[in-house]
Amino acid sequence: MGCLVNILINTLVLSLTGLIFTGFELENLWAALIAGLLLAVVNAIVRPILVALTLPVTILTLGIFIFVINAALLMLIAWVMGGAFVIDGFGTAILAAVVIAILNALISVVLKPVRA
DSSP states (O other), rough: OOHHHHHHHHHHHHHHHHHHHTTEEEESHHHHHHHHHHHHHHHHHHHHHHHHTTTHHHHHHHHHTHHHHHHHHHHHHHHHHGGEEOOOOHHHHHHHHHHHHHHHHHHHHHOOOOOO
């Protein structure tokens, strides 16, 4: 259940990011859903490996390099999806990574279960 929610949140966040940036385009809702699924898979498998390999650079930049990793993963997903998901450049990908991180944080705060 948690994995499905994660995919749906990724789909929503990618769609909202596509509305914010002109260089970040998703063809339709199905493309957003596929990109959300790919983002969940890449975040679960590839991202931890990249974070571990670039840990010295991440520590040196006080964590800012994580946005570069996230932007590179977004570019990878756009490349895999072809024309259904287009990012104009690496600068747009970095800005989109920042917006996606902010939106994910806001959504996780809203959907956080209340413990009594």
